[in-house]
Ligand SMILES: *[C@@H]1O[C@H](CO)[C@@H](O)[C@H](O)[C@H]1NC(C)=O
Ligand SMILES: *[C@@H]1O[C@H](CO)[C@@H](O)[C@H](O)[C@H]1NC(C)=O
Ligand SMILES: *[C@@H]1O[C@H](CO)[C@@H](O)[C@H](O)[C@H]1NC(C)=O
Ligand SMILES: *[C@@H]1O[C@H](CO)[C@@H](O)[C@H](O)[C@H]1NC(C)=O
C-alpha cells in the first residue's frame with residue numbers, strides 16, 4: 531500500500547475514534563413533546579444549557595411552563611443572567627416523584643448547575659427540597675429557604691439518568707438574577723487571579739498572551755491554569771525560554787473550544803490548543819478515570835484539581851502541574867535520547883515521543899499516531915490487520931457516500 535494511502539486511512543480512523551461520546555438523551559427533543567414548555571425549551575437552547583444537560587449522566591430538571599416563563603422573562607434579564615437563573619433549575623442528582631416523597635427527615639439541599647458556574651456565592655447554587663405535611667413537595671434556593679414553588683407533575687422519568695418535573699413557579703434567587711457581564715466583557719486575567727491562579731495570570735499579562743486568550747472568549751475557550759506553587763516551581767525553566775517560546779507555553783494552556791467538566795469527563799482524545807499552528811502541533815491528550823481528568827503531554831501528566839469557572843462560553847480549570855509541550859521540553863527522567871524504534875514496533879509509548887524536539891520527522895509522526903491510537907482504550911487493541919480492515923471498510927463507506 532502507498533504510504534500516502536495508509537496515512538489517509540489512518541487520518542480517517544483517528545477522526546472516527548475521536549468523535550465525541552454520544553449522549554444519552556436530547557433534552558430539546560424530549561421537551562418538544564410538551565408544547566406547554568416550549569418557552570422553557572427555547573431558552574435552554576439559547577442559553578446553551580441544553581448542550582450541558584445532554585452531557586450529564588444524572589440530572590433533574592425543574593421545568594417551568596409557558597406562563598411561569600413569561601413572568602420570568604418580564605423581568606428583562608439579559609440572556610447571560612437568564613442562564614444563571616435557569617441553571618438553578620437543573621439539579622445534578624436524580625429526583626423522581628418517588629424519591630421526592632421519601633426525602634430523609636423531609637428536607638434536603640442538592641447542587642444545581644448554577645453551583646458550578648462560578649457565579650454562585652455561599653450556598654446560593656443549591657436548592658432546598660422540602661416534603662411538606664400532606665405530601666406537598668416545595669422547592670427554594672438554599673440561601674433564601676423561601677419555599678414558594680411546588681411540585682406539580684412528572685414529565686419524564688428515565689431512572690436514574692434523567693427526571694423532568696414541573697414546578698409551579700420560578701425559584702426566586704437574587705444571586706442568580708444579579709447582573710452578570712457578557713462573556714466578552716469578562717476580564718480573564720482578573721478572574722483567574724481572583725480564583726486561585728494568580729501567578730499564571732501574572733505571566734499571561736507580562737507576556738501579552740492574555741490578549742489571545744481574551745480574543746477567543748466569544749467563540750468558546752477553555753483555560754487550564756497551573757496553581758501558584760506549580761508555576762513558581764516552573765519559573766527557572768520558563769526564564770530560560772525565548773520570548774516567543776514563553777508565549778507558546780502559555781498559549782498551550784488554552785483550548786479554543788468551550789469544554790464543560792461534563793464534556794471533559796465524557797470524551798477522551800487529542801486537544802489542539804491556542805499554540806497549535808501548522809507544523810507545531812502543541813496538542814495534548816485528555817483522559818479520564820472515573821472522576822479524575824488528566825492531561826497528558828508526553829512530557830508530563832497533569833491532573834485537574836479544581837474548577838474556576840464553567841459557564842459556556844468560558845471554562846477554566848486548575849492543574850497540579852504546568853503543561854510542558856514536547857515541542858519545547860524533554861522528559862527530564864530520560865536525558866539521553868534512546869535510538870528510535872522501527873515504525874512497526876508495538877503500541878508501547880515510543881521513546882521518540884519524549885525525545886528532543888529536533889527529531890520532528892516521519893518516525894516521530896508514526897510515534898505520534900501510535901500515541902493517538904493508544905489514547906483510546908479500545909483502539910489500542912486493534913492490531914495491524916484489523917486496523918487495515920477497518921480502514922478499508924471506512925474507505926468503502928466514504929466512497930459509497932459520494
Ligand atoms: C436534539 O433535538 C433537536 C430537536 O429535535 C435537534 O434540533 C438537535 O439537533 C438535537 N441535538 C443533538 C445534539 O442531537
Ligand atoms: C429548607 O428550608 C426550610 C425552610 O426555610 C428549612 O426549615 C430547612 O431546614 C431547609 N432544609 C435544609 C436541609 O437546609
Ligand atoms: C442511563 O445511562 C446509562 C449510561 O449512559 C445507560 O447505559 C442507560 O441505558 C441509561 N438508562 C436509561 C433508562 O436511559
Ligand atoms: C484586566 O484587568 C487588568 C487589571 O485590572 C488590566 O490591567 C487589564 O488591562 C484588563 N484586561 C482587559 C482585557 O480588560
Ligand SMILES: *[C@@H]1O[C@H](CO)[C@@H](O)[C@H](O)[C@H]1NC(C)=O
Pocket residue numbers: 766767770
Ligand atoms: C537554563 O539554560 C542554561 C544554559 O543553557 C542551563 O545550563 C540551565 O540548566 C537551564 N536551566 C533550566 C532550569 O533548565
Ligand SMILES: *[C@@H]1O[C@H](CO)[C@@H](O)[C@H](O)[C@H]1NC(C)=O
Pocket residue numbers: 772773774775857858887
Ligand atoms: C523555541 O525554542 C527552540 C529550541 O528549543 C528554538 O529552536 C526556537 O527558535 C524557539 N522559538 C522561538 C519563537 O523563540
